[in-house]
Structures are given as C-alpha cells and as structure tokens.
Amino acid sequence: MKRNLILVLVLALALVLSACGGAPAEEPAAPVAEEPAAPAEEPAAPAEEPAAEEMMEAFKVAIIMPSSITDLAFSQSMFDALLAVQAEMGGEEAMEIVYSEGMFVVDDAAAAIRDYASEGYNLVIAHGSQYGSSLQEIAPDFPETSFAWGTTLNTFSDDGITNVFAYEANSQEGGYVNGVIAASLSEAGVIGVVGPIEAGDASLYVKGFVAGAEATNPDVVVNVNWIGSFSDVALASEAASTHVAAGADVLTGTAQMVVGAIGVAEENGALWFGTQSSQTSLAPDIVVANQVYDWSVVLDEILALIHEGTYGGEAYTITLANGGLVMDYNSGYTLPDDVKALADAAVAGIIDGSIVIPVE
Amino acid sequence: MRSRLDSLLDALLPVFATFAALGVGAIMLFILRVSPVEAYGALWEGAFGSTNAMAETLVKATPLLLVGLGICIAFRASVINIGGEGQMIIGGILATQIGLTFTDWPGWLVIFAAMVAGFLGGALWGGIPGFLKAYFRVNEILSTVMMNAIAVQVMNYMLRGPMIDPAQAEKASKIPQTARLLEAFRLPRWAPTRLHAGFLIAVVLAILVYILLWRTTLGYRIRAVGQNPHAARYGGIRVRRHIVTALLLSGAFAGLAGAIQVYGVNYRMITDGSASGFTGSAGFNGIVAALFGQLHPIGTIPASIFFGALLVGANKMQRVVQIPSALITALNGLVVIFVVSSEIWRRRRQRQRLSRDETDDAPPSIAENINTSKEEGSA
Amino acid sequence: MTPELVIIGILTSGIRLATPYLYAAIGETFGQRSGVLNLGVDGQMLLGAFAGFYVAFTTGSLELGLLAAILVGAVMGLAMAFVTVNLQAEQGISGIGFYLFGLGMSELLFKMLLGTVETVKGFPSLHIPFLGDIPVLGEIFFQHNVMVYGAFLLVPVAWFVLNKTTLGLKIHSVGENPEAADSLGVSVARIRYFTIILGGILSGVAGASLSIALLNVFQQNMTSGLGFIAVALVYFGAWRPWGVLAGALLFSMVNSLQLWMQVLNIPIPTEIAIMLPYILTIVVLVITVSRVRSPSALTKPFDRGE
Secondary structure, eight states, X not given: OHHHHHHHHHHHHHHHHHHHHHTTOOOTTXXXXXXXXXXXXXXXXXXXXXXXXTOOOOEEEEEEOSSOTTSSSHHHHHHHHHHHHHHHHTGGGTEEEEEEOOXXXXXXXXXXXXXXXXXTOSEEEXXXXXXXXXXXXXXXXXXXXXXXXXXXXXXXXXXXXXXXXEEEEOHHHHHHHHHHHHHHHOSSSEEEEEESSSSHHHHHHHHHHHHHHHHHOTTOEEEEEEOSOSSOHHHHHHHHHHHHHTTOSEEEEOSGGGHHHHHHHHHTTOEEEEEESOOGGGOTTTEEEEEEEOTHHHHHHHHHHHXXXXXXXXXXXXXXXXXXXXXXXXXXXXXXXXXXXXXXXXHHHHHHTSSOOOOO | OOOHHHHHHHHHHHHHHHHHHHHHHHHHXXXXXXXXXXXXXXXXXXXXXXXXXXXXXXXXXXXXXHHHHHHHHHHHTTOOXXXXXXXXXXXXXXXXXXXXXXTTSOHHHHHHHHHHHHHHHHHHHHHHHHHHHHHHOOOHHHHHHHXXXXXXXXXXXXXXXXXXXXXXXXXXXXXXXXXXXXXXXXXXXXXXXXXXXXXXXXXXXXXXXXXXXXXXXXXXXXXXXXXXXXXXXXXXXXXXXXXXXXXXHHHHHHHHHHHHIIIIIISSOBOOSSSHHHHTTHHHHXXXXXXXXXXXXXXXXXXXXXXXXXXXXXXXXXHHHTOOHHHXXXXXXXXXXXXXXXXXXXXXXXXXXXXXXXXXXXXSOTTTTTTTTTTGGGO | OOHHXXXXXXXXXXXXXXXXXXXXXXXXXXXXXXXXXXXXXXXXHHHHHHHHHHHHHHHOOHHXXXXXXXXXXXXXXXXXXXXXXXXXXXXXXXXXHHHHHHHHHHHHHIIXXXXXXXXXXXXXXXXXXXXXXXTTHHHHHSSSBHHHHHHHHHHHHHHHHHHHSHHHHHHHHHHHOHHHHHHTTOOHHHHHXXXXXXXXXXXXXXXXXXXXXXXXXXXXXXXXTHHHHHHHHHHHTTTOHHXXXXXXXXXXXXXXXXXXXXXXXXXXXXXXXXXXXXXXXXXXXXXXXXOOOOOTTTTOOOOOOO
C-alpha cells in the first residue's frame, strides 16, 4: 500500500512540477515541419532568399490521415494532391506541409487537430469522415484557422461554424465508368467486387460500378464481397480468389487492403479496375483503368478562399465534370477502341447529366 | 514493514525501465536522422508541457485505468482477459443507445443509465467467456480473442444499420456513425480542455475495486480462487461461480470505459471497421497499465497516467519531428518489454526481504498463479 | 454455379487460408507445451513477412527471402526467450510488447526501405503429378504452392517430434513439471529457448507464407491480428498438432464459406457472415468439450533458485 502511495505522490509531484515549468514553454523549436524527406532541408534558406523582405510567411498546412501516405488509396490521394499544390505554389518556401498518418484512433486525431491548430497552422485537413465530430468541437476555438474535412458535405454552418470546409468524391461516377468498361471486357459475364464495409465512399463506388456494369450488359453478374475490414489483406485476397473461382474474369475493389487482391487477379489472368489512387504499378499488365481522386481542384479553391479571408463554409464535390475525378487508363493495357468509346460516352453522359447514377 | 527506500525503488523501477527503452529508441531516432533530444523534448511537452497536455494525458489514462481495474480483478482470479477491446465496444454501443433513445430524460439520469448500460454490456461480453470457461472449459484467451472480432462486426452492423445517424441515412455516402449525443447528456468537462468527469469516476472506482478485493468476502473469494483453486474449493468456495464473476466484472469495467469514451470524449460512435478506431487499443493497453501498476487497483492509477502520458506524448513527438507513427508503436512495444523484464529485480529484492510480506500489497509474482486454475472449472 | 464448384471453391481456399495459421499455431504449440505463452506471434509474423518480402524483392530470390524470414523470426524468438526465460518476465504482457514492437518495426522498415506497396512473383502453384490430376480432389489438395504443402507437412512432423521423440518428452516434462525435469538433468532453459526460437521461426515463416507465397505484397499490419487467432487455435487444438490442424481448417473453411455466401447472394447481413468463423470456433469447442489439460507450467517462469 505504502509503496503505491509513494508512487502516486511521485507522479503527482512530477505533474505539478511540469505544470509550473511548462506553463511558459512556448516551445520556440516549433515544428520544423516539411515533408517526409526532412534531412535535406537547409537552414540557410532565409539568408539566400531575396524575397525575405516581403516575407510572405509560408502557408502552413497540416493533414491528419487514417491510413498512410503510401496506401495507394484514400490517404495517398490527398497527400499526393497536397504535394502537387505545393509544387505549383513554389515548393516548400511557399507552403509547408506536415502530416500525421495512421491516425485511425479518433480521439488521438482530435488531439492532433487541436495541437496543429494551436501551433498556428493556416489550414488543418482532417482527411476522414470519422473526424467530423472532433472538428465540430475544435473549430470554434480557432477562428483564425481554417479546417477541412471529408468525405462529406457538412461544413457545420448550421451550427454557426464558419471556418470549416468540406469535400467529398462522387466516387460512383468513376465507378460507373469502370463498370461500363468492365462489363464490356468481361467474356465470362461475371465480375467480382471486393470492398471493406458497406458504407461511405466504398459503398458509393460499388453502387456506381454495379450500375455501370448492368447498364452496359443487363446479363452481367456482379458479385460483391464485403470483408468487414480495411486492413485484412489476406481475406481481401481470398475474396478475390473466391470471385475467380465463381467465374469472374474482371475484378475491382476499393480501400487499402485490396493490394493483395490485385495480385490474385494477375495470377489468374483477370482484369483489375482501381479507384482512389492509381494502382497500375502493382500489376501493369492487367490493370485497365483507375478512377483517381485529384483533390488539388478542391485544394486550389480552398486556398484561394482562405487568401481572400474566407475560412470555411464551402463544400466541394470532386466529379468527372470538374476534373477532380480523373479516369486514368493504363497505357500498358490496350483498350479496344469501341470499349474506349463506350467509356468516353459514359464520362460525357455523366458530365452532361444524361446519365444519372442511382445511389440510393 | 519494508523500508521506504525499497518501496521507492520498486515504484520507480518501471520509470527506469522506460528510460532504458527510450534510450534504445534514441538510437532508432538517430538512424532516422532525428535529434533524440528534440524528439523526447516534444514527448515531454506533449504529455506534461501545458495544462492542456496534462489534461490530454488524463483523458488518455481514463480508459486505460478502467480497463486496467478489470484486469486487476481478472488476474487476481487467475484469468487472463484479453477481450477488453470487444467489451469496450459493446459497452459503448449500449450506452450510446440509451442516449439516443431517452432524449427527453434529464441529463444526469441519462448519463447514469448509460454508465449502467455500458457496465452491463461489458459484463455480458466478459461474462460469456467466463461462463464458457467455468462450465465448458473453453479457454478464455481463445474466447476473448474471438469475442473481440465478433464485437467489431456487431458494431459495424449497428452503426451502418439500426443505429445510423438519421442525417447520414438519407445521404448517398452513408458514414457509419450514430447521431451526436445531446449536449445535456455529456459528461462535464474541465473547460477548455477535454478532461472530463470520467477520470474522476475511474479514480473513485479504483478505490472501490481496492475495497472490493481486500475488504469484502467476494474479493477474498476471488483472490482465493486465483491463488489456489483446490484449497478454495476445499474451503467451500464455489470456484466456477467466482471465475465467471471475475471475468464478468473485468468485462464490466471495460464496458464502462467504452461508455465513458462516448459520453466524455467522442459524443457519438463511429466505426472505421476496426476495434482500435474506437478503443484506441485501450483494451490491450489497459492490460499493460495494470501490470505497470503491479496489478493493484491503486497502483494502476499512476501507471495509467504514466502510460497515457507516453501515448499522448509520443503522438506529439510524431507531429513535431515528423517521424512515421510506426516508430511510436515500436517504441511502445520496447517500453512494455523493458518494463515487464525489469520486474525481475523487484522480485529478487522482494525475495531477499522474504517473510512477513503482506499479501495485501504485492502479488508475489504476476505470472505465478495464473495457470493454476486454468482448467479448474470442470474438475 | 454448380454446388460442386462451390464446394471445391470453399475447400481450396480454406486450405490456402489455413496455411499461415498452421505455421504460427504449430510454433506456438511447441512454446506452450514447454510452458511458454507467446502472445507476440502477430508481431513476429509481420517482421517475418517484411523480411521475406524485402529480401525476395531486392535479390529476386524467394529462397533467400524465406531464409531471411526464418532468421528474423529466430532473432525475435531469441529475444523473447531471453525475456521470458532469463528475465522471467510475465509472458502475456511481454508478448504484447513484442507484438507492438513487430507491428511498428515492420511498418517503419517498410516505409524506410520500400516506401510504397510493391509486388513480387511469389512461389508458384505446384501441380503435383498424378495426385494433382485426380478430379476434384486433385484440384482441392494438390495444386497449391510449396509453402501450403509445407504447412500441412509440418503437422505430422510436429506430432512426431512432440510425441515420439526424447526431445518431445523433454518438452512435455518441462511444460508439466519443470522442477522434476530439472532434477532429472533436463535443462529447462535450453528446452524453452529451443521451443521459443522454433516458435519465432515458424511465425516468421507464417508471415513469409503471406508475403511471398499467398499474397505477394507487403503492407503495414497486413496480418491484421491473424497471429492472435493462431494463438487461440492452439487452445482449440488442446496443444496437439492434429487438433490445431482441425481448428485451423475449421476456422478457414468457415471463413471461405462466408465469402461464398456473399457471392451466392444469401440474404443475411454481411456482418453476420463475417462473424461466422469466430462464432463457430467457439461453438464447436463448446460442443466437443475437450478433456485435455493445459501444460501445468504454462506461463510460469522457472527459477532454479541458485
């Protein structure tokens, strides 16, 4: 008993001490944050920077992601867009990016969001629909900071919050196009889909895919397997094998655990359709097309608004029409002209509104 | 009575072990070309550097402490409960349902009912493995691992089906989450930080668990079953029933942890398809915290704070020096290994002191008695 | 779809899915028989999976990759043995520590050395002459890759070692009564070192069976808790290799069954289907109540008391 009491005391003391000592700690060594390859950064930058006078301080962006920046899926799509925008703006001097990846624990993410905001980041992107509640709570405390989150269209303006942007992807659109091509290329008339949980972005994509496939060939059979996890690579692969055994010669899937499924497709000579990021590098012979999310469209608009002093309130949807969704065809796979024509027609139809994809 | 120095050394052992582990971590940081000084400075800063940091540490410690209390009870009865993740989830679901259903009840009543619901939910999810162990000899490691996976699917099903936020249900992209709890139903917070009343609840419960284990007949019996089931049975204690009780209580505390996460921190449930998205792995980390606290409910309080600080500080460190979060995970693993290994010195010195050691205080060795009762149920 | 096709499909993929569980669970069986519970299997698997993948990816040699997985598994086993045997650490907790370490370290190395998801050409399917030509059975059992066969061959070998050799006898005695074993001149420490390192090696191989034979990719946390299921299966199998085999097959077959149920559009919520393997594993164990006792000294450190 006594020993534990002492332990309590020691820790309590530590807490008190640090409270006193830590209060004025404004942490001058504030985040020296650039992007991953940190060591290359030269401290000499300001000296040789002639524009140091006008000193447009670098625009500081922080991003919190559930998965990793190299997941070939949702998280990577945003990080790649950030890098693209950064390059456009003139590199690290103009825009500073820090990231927290693997933040699948919602309340850890909330701590990160608050921390970045209080460190003075201009824009904090919470890249996951699970982070919404946290933003709703934190954003009002930091009116000078702009926040963005997705995928959703809810900027919390109903709650009087004005500094939150929202963004989402009409993933059913590229899903539809993928479905059109898939149904045209499938000789067996059977297509397999591997998904994580039947909700959110994944569910949208799959609905679009099925609609596209069925609109192209009413007799096509689309089998869908939800494996109940975003991380179980083994089960995702086995789901793909199951589709192949059930006769599928074309496969698709969404979220980061499908990387193994692509290998299964390759081994069995089946075709693959990707979404979120380009997955061509994993199987250059059999990936036909990817729906790639290009969030830079959204980022550009958000940055422009922030520049004008508007910190939130807008919601964006990336679509085929506004170039946020890009159909990325694998140049290593020769798509027959007539199928390509069908795909282009589908894209055109979606853009002009003549094709309406049922997602309910 | 042991000397104060001895006690102090014992209590500080985990701290020294942590420093040793961080020393190894420093090498890894060095390889990543990050200054360990800066990195660990950030860790300290993130854990204790400001009022808010300390509040965050306590927020993180809360579920660890609650789960850890359950672990203390289970370990005392020589059962291993690694089902904390699943128990937290079920507790969280039931508690949330209360808040979503009884929207016209007064706040205090809903909070109270929700805590009870969480407690019962966890008790159910812990009680099943307890029952299966006592009466069907199903090993609890097996059943709790399986029950964790089942709970995740229950959560996914509920959040995308019956419990989905009505606002989401009508949208095309249905985020699998419940509606937000009404403001009146949230645990009071120490504004502007996130520190909520759940931490106080946990501390009070720690004292109650201490009383339960050492000042009540039930506690005596649970410990007796854990220490020597044969003797316990001989002494007229119903061994099976107490194994069930221990796991049931153990689960109940984890369930309560789930309820408090919802009512104190998140205000809704949301799933990313995994357990840890909701639990933050507290179901596992709570085991570690309990061990750091030498499986004593009171010792688990500072131990949870300590481990919570480590987790919170490590996240900060990741942000400041921009290292992959994977390093943090590995570092936590090292800390656990070092701390658990350092126990040998405590035991050695304890053995030297020998005799007269009050059973009251330290379990002789955590490992020692776990197995004795393993297959007791059917004998 | 003919029922025949579905049944062949379920059995074939059940066998594939069982492979990593078998390696890991058989390794764990050795450890537990000698009195050591290792909860760090999943972490060891991840490190093995990464090592195997990385070496195979950079050298182009699958054999070298497998060797790397074995080495990494052995090193992890060695560390675990030191901690649990020499330092007598609480086994369940130190296992969790090793799990976290493996989980983090494998991802860290992946990020530093590879940076992004890559693929390798894994061990090809081996069509076994004659046997592989048998209709139905050939397709189910004899057209897999070499790591799948290895996993199933491991079962009788493990059974033989554990039950028919002096080594097995020593392992048994160390797990049941280390004091007695010690007084008979069996080195408890040496036996436990052996079994824990063997367990580490087999966990590493289990990881490699995913990364260079079945899935041919590496991704962070790609095992997704598979190692914990493997530990559970040891209890299912009541510390007997054949029992472990039964458990691994049951779990995997039901898992592939649920994948098929979704493909066949059987109208139940997907979550219920996904739960099935977990529920059935418990239910089957309840029904077939095992009479086998756990090794008496399981989780107990041994101290010669010098």
